[in-house]
Amino acid sequence: xxxxxxxxxxxxxxxxxxxxxxxxxxxxxxxxxxxxxxxxxxxxxxxxxxxxxxxxxxxxxxxxxxxxxxxxxxxxxxxxxxxxxxxxxxxxxxxxxxxxxxxxxxxxxxxxxxxxxxxxxxxxxxxxxxxxxxxxxxxxxxxxxxxxxxxxxxxxxxxxxxxxxxxxxxxxxxxxxxxxxxxxxxxxxxxxxxxxxxxxxxxxxxxxxxxxxxxxxxxxxxxxxxxxxxxxxxxxxxxxxxxxxxxxxxxxxxxxxxxxxxxxxxxxxxxxxxxxxxxxxxxxxxxxxxxxxxxxxxxxxxxxxxxxxxxxxxxxxxxxxxxxxxxxxxxxxxxxxxxxxxxxxxxxxxxxxxxxxxxxxxxxxxxxxxxxxxxxxxxxxxxxxxxxxxxxxxxxxxxxxxxxxxxxxxxxxxxxxxxxxxxxxxxxxxxxxxxxxxxxxxxxxx
Amino acid sequence: xxxxxxxxxxxxxxxxxxxxxxxxxxxxxxxxxxxxxxxxxxxxxxxxxxxxxxxxxxxxxxxxxxxxxxxxxxxxxxxxxxxxxxxxxxxxxxxxxxxxxxxxxxxxxxxxxxxxxxxxxxxxxxxxxxxxxxxxxxxxxxxxxxxxxxxxxxxxxxxxxxxxxxxxxxxxxxxxxxxxxxxxxxxxxxxxxxxxxxxxxxxxxxxxxxxxxxxxxxxxxxxxxxxxxxxxxxxxxxxxxxxxxxxxxxxxxxxxxxxxxxxxxxxxxxxxxxxxxxxxxxxxxxxxxxxxxxxxxxxxxxxxxxxxxxxxxxxxxxxxxxxxxxxxxxxxxxxxxxxxxxxxxxxxxxxxxxxxxx
Numbered sequence: 188x189x190x191x192x193x194x195x196x197x198x199x200x201x202x203x204x205x206x207x208x209x210x211x212x213x214x215x216x217x218x219x220x221x222x223x224x225x226x227x228x229x230x231x232x233x234x235x236x237x238x239x240x241x242x243x244x245x246x247x248x249x250x251x252x253x254x255x256x257x258x259x260x261x262x263x264x265x266x267x268x269x270x271x272x273x274x275x276x277x278x279x280x281x282x283x284x285x286x287x288x289x290x291x292x293x294x295x296x297x298x299x300x301x302x303x304x305x306x307x308x309x310x311x312x313x314x315x316x317x318x319x320x321x322x323x324x325x326x327x328x329x330x331x332x333x334x335x336x337x338x339x340x341x342x343x344x345x346x347x348x349x350x351x352x353x354x355x356x357x358x359x360x361x362x363x364x365x366x367x368x369x370x371x372x373x374x375x376x377x378x379x380x381x382x383x384x385x386x387x388x389x390x391x392x393x394x395x396x397x398x399x400x401x402x403x404x405x406x407x408x409x410x411x412x413x414x415x416x417x418x419x420x421x422x423x424x425x426x427x428x429x430x431x432x433x434x435x436x437x438x439x440x441x442x443x444x445x446x447x448x449x450x451x452x453x454x455x456x457x458x459x460x461x462x463x464x465x466x467x468x469x470x471x472x473x474x475x476x477x478x479x480x481x482x483x484x485x486x487x488x489x490x491x492x493x494x495x496x497x498x499x500x501x502x503x504x505x506x507x508x509x510x511x512x513x514x515x516x517x518x519x520x521x522x523x524x525x526x527x528x529x530x531x532x533x534x535x536x537x538x539x540x541x542x543x544x545x546x547x548x549x550x551x552x553x554x555x556x557x558x559x560x561x562x563x564x565x566x567x568x569x570x571x572x573x574x575x576x577x578x579x580x581x582x583x584x585x586x587x588x589x590x591x592x593x594x595x596x597x598x599x600x601x602x603x604x605x606x607x608x609x610x611x612x613x614x615x616x617x618x619x620x621x622x623x624x625x626x627x628x629x630x631x632x633x
Numbered sequence: 634x635x636x637x638x639x640x641x642x643x644x645x646x647x648x649x650x651x652x653x654x655x656x657x658x659x660x661x662x663x664x665x666x667x668x669x670x671x672x673x674x675x676x677x678x679x680x681x682x683x684x685x686x687x688x689x690x691x692x693x694x695x696x697x698x699x700x701x702x703x704x705x706x707x708x709x710x711x712x713x714x715x716x717x718x719x720x721x722x723x724x725x726x727x728x729x730x731x732x733x734x735x736x737x738x739x740x741x742x743x744x745x746x747x748x749x750x751x752x753x754x755x756x757x758x759x760x761x762x763x764x765x766x767x768x769x770x771x772x773x774x775x776x777x778x779x780x781x782x783x784x785x786x787x788x789x790x791x792x793x794x795x796x797x798x799x800x801x802x803x804x805x806x807x808x809x810x811x812x813x814x815x816x817x818x819x820x821x822x823x824x825x826x827x828x829x830x831x832x833x834x835x836x837x838x839x840x841x842x843x844x845x846x847x848x849x850x851x852x853x854x855x856x857x858x859x860x861x862x863x864x865x866x867x868x869x870x871x872x873x874x875x876x877x878x879x880x881x882x883x884x885x886x887x888x889x890x891x892x893x894x895x896x897x898x899x900x901x902x903x904x905x906x907x908x909x910x911x912x913x914x915x916x917x918x919x920x921x922x923x924x925x926x927x928x929x930x931x932x933x934x935x936x937x938x939x940x941x942x943x944x945x946x947x948x949x950x951x952x953x954x955x956x957x958x959x960x961x962x963x964x965x966x967x968x969x970x971x972x973x974x975x976x977x978x979x980x981x982x983x984x985x986x987x988x989x990x991x
Contacts, residue, residue: 258760312984318760319702323979326918330972338966563757597778597794601910605771612764619754619761 219584244528256497264325266525303522307515684842685896696885697865707893744890748883813837
């Protein structure tokens with residue numbers, strides 16, 4: 188009986204340690220929402236959803252390097268720079284609309300592949316220290332980008348000196364340039380030109396409640412079908428019964444809320460949720476597509492190779508896997524996804540900071556996936572989704588917490604940045620400490 | 634010929650590259666009619682400002698923790714010591730002495746905690762140190778914003794919180810060490826017969842830095858110092874000979890943090906301003922790069938590496954902007970070159986580490 192109790196408490200401790208970052212963030216957001224007296228739920232949902240779709244692909248790009256044992260790829264900044272440079276080209280020629288965006292993706296692809304290849308090579312040279320190397324390489328890449336965008340463009344590559352993206356004098360790209368306005372948003376045609384802003388997001392806008400209802404129903408059906416198939420075919424992995432019922436209950440809850448809001452006219456909840464902006468259908472589908480592709484990737488030969496390399500480079504090598512090549516490919520995939528993710532991010536924001544937009548991409552994405560429960564060696568689509576929601580909810584509610592602490596918006600700004608770096612340092616530290624402790628315990632047992 | 638060859642083999646590639654760059658800038662500067670004495674004066678002043686930060690790398694590298702990427706922890710500690718001493722009302726040399734004493738006390742405490750952390754995360758020290766340093770910077774930013782002071786030179790006139798830039802002139806600490814026994818050599822007159830400035834030697838600051846270097850050199854010949862080196866070189870062997878590896882590493886990181894804390898005081902007096910908020914964020918990287926330029930690796934370093942590396946890298950960073958600025962008519966390529974060079978050197982050192990490349 189005591190043994191059983193000790194086991195249970197150990198299990199609880201482990202569960203808490205495994206999920207401590209996520210739990211702290213849930214509490215933080217809940218407290219922030221409480222402190223933000225008067226923050227409408229629809230406003231919170233709007234802000235979080237906007238950031239969710241904006242950052243989705245960037246955070247997704249972190250999964251595959253983690254699988255291949257490269258740790259958290261702060262070097263996605265290099266991919267983001269590929270995206271920015273593709274946009275410099277397409278916006279220089281004033282490309283617009285979805286076509287211009289597709290062309291930007293196309294231009295970014297070879298750039299990102301090249302950058303990813305070089306970064307991967309570097310990670311192979313700095314084995315064991317990939318994460319610090321990734322951070323430093325992002326600073327290094329910024330230096331190269333500065334030289335290219337400030338001196339090579341205009342200095343070596345000829346450009347029109349009076350182009351509005353070029354610094355007066357004809358050398359270098361301006362500090363910011365715009366993506367061009369969405370045709371529906373142009374108010375002053377003499378000043379604004381049509382461009383790529385929101386080109387993907389506004390291609391197909393779906394009512395939030397319809398989307399929520401559809402996703403909840405689809406998830407419920409998926410859960411039940413999988414459960415029923417699993418009864419007949421034991422090869423399909425099953426979740427524990429309790430978890431299954433909790434998941435189903437959550438789905439039913441969402442269906443009830445969405446259906447009630449949609450079909451019962453005049454309810455307070457319905458009116459509140461009707462304020463939620465429509466969601467960007469195409470962007471959502473692209474993110475969903477890459478979620479599925481990432482999950483599928485783990486089942487391919489290459490994905491399996493990545494896994495083995497991630498578990499033990501030595502064993503992978505002995506079993507005939509080209510370790511270095513696998514690691515480079517994982518980095519290249521990540522870099523390409525980051526480049527595309529950056530373009531999606533910037534089409535939503537609408538303005539490109541030529542020398543600044545990429546800076547926080549690595550930190551924020553890594554912090555987000557860690558908040559979702561990922562570690563240096565384990566990351567999944569679930570971590571990405573949970574992390575995106577929680578991390579950005581933190582962003583939205585932190586001003587309220589700043590006001591609560593000191594009546595000062597400035598405190599919130601620093602608190603937010605502190606949370607970003609703190610969460611990275613803390614998660615990496617906790618993971619390293621637990622790995623070290625496990626190794627010591629094992630030594631003690633032997 | 635062989636002597637030349639063996640010389641080039643002995644001198645690390647990073648040192649040669651930076652020396653080459655700096656020499657190039659000086660030559661270009663010479664032909665652009667820059668006064669050499671003024672260029673060198675700037676370099677010497679910057680050497681004084683950065684010397685202690687770079688020296689802080691030596692104990693942490695020697696103990697096997699790797700370069701101290703968590704330098705901002707020490708820096709914010711030193712800033713806190715300064716803020717407290719200023720708030721109490723010290724000025725002039727008293728301010729310098731009291732804040733240094735406080736910086737050493739606080740630095741020991743912070744360094745102890747940081748050293749414990751580094752022991753808990755053996756194997757991934759560098760990445761975790763970097764983010765701990767970043768987090769510390771912003772944690773202290775909140776403290777600066779919430780700090781309540783009546784001193785109008787330190788805080789804003791309205792509301793609470795400290796200024797971003799605190800001028801040290803009202804406190805009488807502006808360049809106090811730089812001006813201590815300061816002298817000028819190679820003074821000359823220009824074509825019109827006016828006296829123009831020579832090479833300024835900020836004696837006080839240089840004495841502090843060189844004294845710290847000497848003490849560090851002596852320390853690594855003492856019992857504790859040798860223990861730290863042994864632990865860094867081969868932890869297993871050190872353990873077998875009865876050395877307490879964890880204790881040595883904590884001691885090394887305490888020294889490193891204290892040096893960073895005192896370093897920011899020396900830096901601030903020479904600069905004339907105390908910079909709060911996110912100013913310490915990126916301070917670790919030039920310091921790490923400097924010690925590597927001097928010939929250190931991520932696992933071995935000496936005091937001489939500090940002196941050579943700081944002069945070369947700071948010379949490049951300091952002399953680059955004015956010279957390039959005149960050459961390229963205002964467009965400054967130095968910041969880009971600095972980022973490439975500084976981070977390139979760190980990457981190169983990481984690639985040379987044990988376990989890399991195989």
